Amino acid sequence: MPNSRNRRRHKVDQEAGRRELISTSLQSAQHCLENQDFGTAYAHYLLVLNLAPELKNNVKETFQFTLFKWAEELDSLARIQDLFDCYEHALELFPNDEVICNSMGEHLFRMGFRDEAAAYFHKAVKLNPDFPDAKENFYRVVNWVVERWHFIMLNDSKRNLLYQKAIQNAVHSGYRSVLDIGTGTGILSMFAKKAGASSVYACELSKTMYELACEVLVANNLDGEIRLLHMKSLDIEIPKHIPERVSLVVTETVDSGLFGEGIVESLVHAWEHLLLPPKSNDGEVGAKNYGKVIPAGATIWGMAVECKEIRRHHRVGVKEIAGVCLPEVLEFHSPTYTPLNADETVEPYTTEKLSRIPGGYKPLTDHFQVLTVDFNNLQELKSFATRKPSKINIPVAKGGILDAIVIWFTLQLDDEHTLSTSPSEETCWEQAVYPVQGLLDYTVKSGDSVMMEVSCQDCYLRLQDISLATSDNGMDVERNFREKNSEAELCSALASLQTASKLERVGQECILESTEIALLNNVPYHECFKAAISKVLSTLSLHEQSQSMDVDSHSSEHHLEKNQNKNSDTPDPLYVLDVSEGFSILPVIAGKFGAVKAFSSVEKELHQKALVLISEANAFPKETLQFWLGHLQDESMVLQRPKSDKLWSIIILDVIETSGLIQQDVMEKAAISRCLLHSGGKIFPQHVMMYGMLVESESLVLETAVQGKDPTLGFNIAPFINQFKVPFRVFLDLSTLPYVPLSKSVELLRVDLMNPYMNNSRRDVKVQICKSGHVTGIPFWYHIHLEEDISLDTSSESSHWKQAAVVLEKPIPVQLGEELVLSIQYHKSNVSITVKL
Structure with a gap:
C-alpha cells in the first residue's frame, strides 16, 4: 500500500x-x-x-x-x-x-x-x-x-388602559391594518393585534429597543403576528417594507413639550406615504377605505409660575460670590435661552415633575390654551413648519416673581378617551418648563400681562419673546402704546413696559448648563472653598517666610545671592489648579489671596472670556489667572507639574457628579494629584463621607422596574425591559421624594483623597431599624470635607448636587428594633450597597 x-x-x-x-x-x-x-x-x-x-x-x-x-x-x-x-x-x-x-x-x-x-x-x-x-x-x-x-410609563396603568381602549375601538370600527411608529417595547402593537387587527407593523429606530421588542413579541407568542422593522418610519417604503397603505397609525412619539420627538414630521410622512387618505366630508364610506391616527389630536396648555428651584437653575441671582464681584456686562443664561437661528438646535425647555419640585411653585396666571393640533389633518400638520408665530397675552392673576412658563397637554386619543399631563394629575409625565430669562425686572402684580410668541418650527414648541406689560390706571400700556402720539405719552408708556428681548446694553453673554448656574448660586459652596483656600495658602505662605528667615539667619552669603537674583519683597507665587468639571470661579477666588497663580481647566472659549472679565472686574493682575489646558500639548496630562521646579499648593477635584454618584476615575486622579503637591499642599476635598438610610418608597420601585403583568394589562414585558434596570436611581431630590424613613442616617463610606491608597474597598455597616415596614431603597448623599472643620452637605437646600439611591431587587420586611447589615463595596470610584440577610 x-x-x-x-x-x-x-x-x-x-x-x-x-x-x-x-x-x-x-x-x-x-x-x-x-x-x-x-x-x-x-x-x-x-x-x-x-x-x-x-x-x-x-x-x-x-x-x-x-x-x-x-x-x-x-x-x-x-x-x-x-x-x-x-x-x-x-x-x-x-x-x-x-x-x-x-x-x-x-x-x-x-x-x-x-x-x-x-x-x-x-x-x-x-x-x-x-x-x-x-x-x-x-x-x-x-x-x-x-x-x-420607559419603566415609569409601562407602570402607568391608566395610560396603558386608555391607549388600549382607543385602539380597540378603532380596530372594531374597521381599521384593521395598523402601523405602530416608535414601538418601544411593542405594547401598542400588541394592543392592536389583541383587538383583532388583521395586519400589524411596527418600527423602532433604537437597536436596543428593537431587539427588546423582538424578545417581547416572542414571549407573548406574537412574533409571527406582528412585523417589526428596525428603522425610522420616514424610511419605510411600500411595497418594500410593508405591502400596502395602512388604515391606522398608532404612536406615542411625544415628549413633555408634545412635539420634541418629531411627531409632526413623522405623521406628515405617514399621511403622504403610508396611510390611506383621511376621511372626506362628502359622505360615509367603509372605514377600510380611509386612514386615521391615534392620538387624534392634542391641546397644549400653559401657566406662568413663580418657582425658586427653576430660578436658581436658570438665572444667576447674586452679584458677589465669596468676595468676587460679577461684572454688570457679563450676562449668564442657561441653554434654553439659545435663539432659534443658533448654529446648534437646542431644546427650548427643560422638564420637571412640578408636583415634586423642591419648594413647590406658585401659579401667577390661570392656565391658558397655547394651541391645538389635529393629527388627522395633513394640511394643518404641514403648516406648522411655516406658520408665523402667534401672539398670546395672558393677564396676571397673582403677584410674584415670573420664573417660567409651564406647559402640559391633553392628548385626545379618540372621541371618548383623553389623557392629561397636567401637574395636578397623577401621571407618568413631567411638564415642559420654559425658564424666563433676560428681563430687567421679573416682578409682576395682579392686572399686569405676560406676553409671548408661540411657534412650532424645527419640531419644537417655542415660546419666544416673553415680556411683561404693566397696567396704568387700569389701561393696558402695550395697547395704548400704539395709539399715543405725543412724545411725553410715548416715554411714559415705554417706562412702564418691561421687555424680555435681549438686553440692549453691550455685554458678554455666557451660556452655562443649568447645573453650572445652580452652582454659581450656591453661596455656601463658594464661602467654604474661600475659607479652606485661605487657610491652606496662609499656612504655606507663613511656612515659606519662616523657612526664608531661617535660611537667611544662617547664611548671609545666601541672603546676598538671593537679593542679587530677585527682589526679596516679591514672594514666589503659590500654584492652585482647579480641574473641577464645568464652569468654575474657584480660581478667581484663589486669586484674591496675594501671590497666587491660579490655573483654570475650563475649555470653552466663551467660558474663558467670562473668567477673564470677572478677573478684570476684580482688578487682578493679568498673570494671576491662567488657562491650564493652553499650557498642555496633551489634555490627558492635565494633572502634572506647573513648572519643572514647582509643585501645586492646592488641586481642586470634582468628586461628586451632580447626579449624586461619585465621579469616575476620581481616585486615580487623587493618586496622581497626591504626588504633585507642595509640602503642606492639599487636595480639595481632602475626604468625603457618604451617608445613607433605609426607606420604604413605592415611587423608587415604580421608577426603576416594571412591576409584573398587571400594569401592562396582561402582556409579558417586565422580564425583558427589566434586564435594563439599574440598581441606582440618580438625580433624586430627597426633600420631595415620597418615602417613609425606616432608619436614621448612618455613615456608609469614607473616601480619603489625601491618602487614596488607604481607602477600604469593602466594609460592613450595621443599621438599626427605627420603624417597621418594607425596605425598598437606600438613598445616599455626601459630606464633602475641604478641611476637617469645613464641609459641604450635598443634601442641603442650597446644594447644586442631587441625591441618589440604591433600589433593592426585592423589598425586605423589617421590624422596629431589628438590625440590618449593609455590605459596602468601593471599586474604581463605583459604590455598590447590598443587604446581608
Whole structure:
C-alpha cells in the first residue's frame, strides 16, 4: 500500500510543519511583545490560535493583553475600522470572553455608539454577573439606550388602559391594518393585534429597543403576528417594507413639550406615504377605505409660575460670590435661552415633575390654551413648519416673581378617551418648563400681562419673546402704546413696559448648563472653598517666610545671592489648579489671596472670556489667572507639574457628579494629584463621607422596574425591559421624594483623597431599624470635607448636587428594633450597597 504510506508520511510531515510554525509564531509573538510591536504580535497570535485552537486557554491572558495594547495604538492612530476588525477576529476565537466584550464596548462607547456599546456590556454581564467593570459600564450606558421613562410609563396603568381602549375601538370600527411608529417595547402593537387587527407593523429606530421588542413579541407568542422593522418610519417604503397603505397609525412619539420627538414630521410622512387618505366630508364610506391616527389630536396648555428651584437653575441671582464681584456686562443664561437661528438646535425647555419640585411653585396666571393640533389633518400638520408665530397675552392673576412658563397637554386619543399631563394629575409625565430669562425686572402684580410668541418650527414648541406689560390706571400700556402720539405719552408708556428681548446694553453673554448656574448660586459652596483656600495658602505662605528667615539667619552669603537674583519683597507665587468639571470661579477666588497663580481647566472659549472679565472686574493682575489646558500639548496630562521646579499648593477635584454618584476615575486622579503637591499642599476635598438610610418608597420601585403583568394589562414585558434596570436611581431630590424613613442616617463610606491608597474597598455597616415596614431603597448623599472643620452637605437646600439611591431587587420586611447589615463595596470610584440577610 505505497499510497497509504505516502499519505501517512505526508500527514506526519504536515503535523510536524504545523507544530514548527506554531512554535516559531509563539516565539515571534513573544519577541514582538518585548519590543512593544503589538500589531505584529497580535497577527502571530491570530495565526497560532487558528492553527491550534487547543492552545486558547494557555495563551488567553497574553492574547488579551496584546489585543488591548494594539487596540489602544490603533485608536490613537484613528484606524477605527482596523480596531473593530481586530475585536471581531478576537470574538470569533473567544465568543464568550466577558473581558473582550467589555473592552469592545468601551471603545464603542468612547466613539459615541451607545446602542452597540450597551449590547457588548450587556453580553459581558450575562457571561459573568460578578464582573465589576462590565456591570458599572452597563449601568452607565443603559440610561441612554433604555431611558428611565420607559419603566415609569409601562407602570402607568391608566395610560396603558386608555391607549388600549382607543385602539380597540378603532380596530372594531374597521381599521384593521395598523402601523405602530416608535414601538418601544411593542405594547401598542400588541394592543392592536389583541383587538383583532388583521395586519400589524411596527418600527423602532433604537437597536436596543428593537431587539427588546423582538424578545417581547416572542414571549407573548406574537412574533409571527406582528412585523417589526428596525428603522425610522420616514424610511419605510411600500411595497418594500410593508405591502400596502395602512388604515391606522398608532404612536406615542411625544415628549413633555408634545412635539420634541418629531411627531409632526413623522405623521406628515405617514399621511403622504403610508396611510390611506383621511376621511372626506362628502359622505360615509367603509372605514377600510380611509386612514386615521391615534392620538387624534392634542391641546397644549400653559401657566406662568413663580418657582425658586427653576430660578436658581436658570438665572444667576447674586452679584458677589465669596468676595468676587460679577461684572454688570457679563450676562449668564442657561441653554434654553439659545435663539432659534443658533448654529446648534437646542431644546427650548427643560422638564420637571412640578408636583415634586423642591419648594413647590406658585401659579401667577390661570392656565391658558397655547394651541391645538389635529393629527388627522395633513394640511394643518404641514403648516406648522411655516406658520408665523402667534401672539398670546395672558393677564396676571397673582403677584410674584415670573420664573417660567409651564406647559402640559391633553392628548385626545379618540372621541371618548383623553389623557392629561397636567401637574395636578397623577401621571407618568413631567411638564415642559420654559425658564424666563433676560428681563430687567421679573416682578409682576395682579392686572399686569405676560406676553409671548408661540411657534412650532424645527419640531419644537417655542415660546419666544416673553415680556411683561404693566397696567396704568387700569389701561393696558402695550395697547395704548400704539395709539399715543405725543412724545411725553410715548416715554411714559415705554417706562412702564418691561421687555424680555435681549438686553440692549453691550455685554458678554455666557451660556452655562443649568447645573453650572445652580452652582454659581450656591453661596455656601463658594464661602467654604474661600475659607479652606485661605487657610491652606496662609499656612504655606507663613511656612515659606519662616523657612526664608531661617535660611537667611544662617547664611548671609545666601541672603546676598538671593537679593542679587530677585527682589526679596516679591514672594514666589503659590500654584492652585482647579480641574473641577464645568464652569468654575474657584480660581478667581484663589486669586484674591496675594501671590497666587491660579490655573483654570475650563475649555470653552466663551467660558474663558467670562473668567477673564470677572478677573478684570476684580482688578487682578493679568498673570494671576491662567488657562491650564493652553499650557498642555496633551489634555490627558492635565494633572502634572506647573513648572519643572514647582509643585501645586492646592488641586481642586470634582468628586461628586451632580447626579449624586461619585465621579469616575476620581481616585486615580487623587493618586496622581497626591504626588504633585507642595509640602503642606492639599487636595480639595481632602475626604468625603457618604451617608445613607433605609426607606420604604413605592415611587423608587415604580421608577426603576416594571412591576409584573398587571400594569401592562396582561402582556409579558417586565422580564425583558427589566434586564435594563439599574440598581441606582440618580438625580433624586430627597426633600420631595415620597418615602417613609425606616432608619436614621448612618455613615456608609469614607473616601480619603489625601491618602487614596488607604481607602477600604469593602466594609460592613450595621443599621438599626427605627420603624417597621418594607425596605425598598437606600438613598445616599455626601459630606464633602475641604478641611476637617469645613464641609459641604450635598443634601442641603442650597446644594447644586442631587441625591441618589440604591433600589433593592426585592423589598425586605423589617421590624422596629431589628438590625440590618449593609455590605459596602468601593471599586474604581463605583459604590455598590447590598443587604446581608
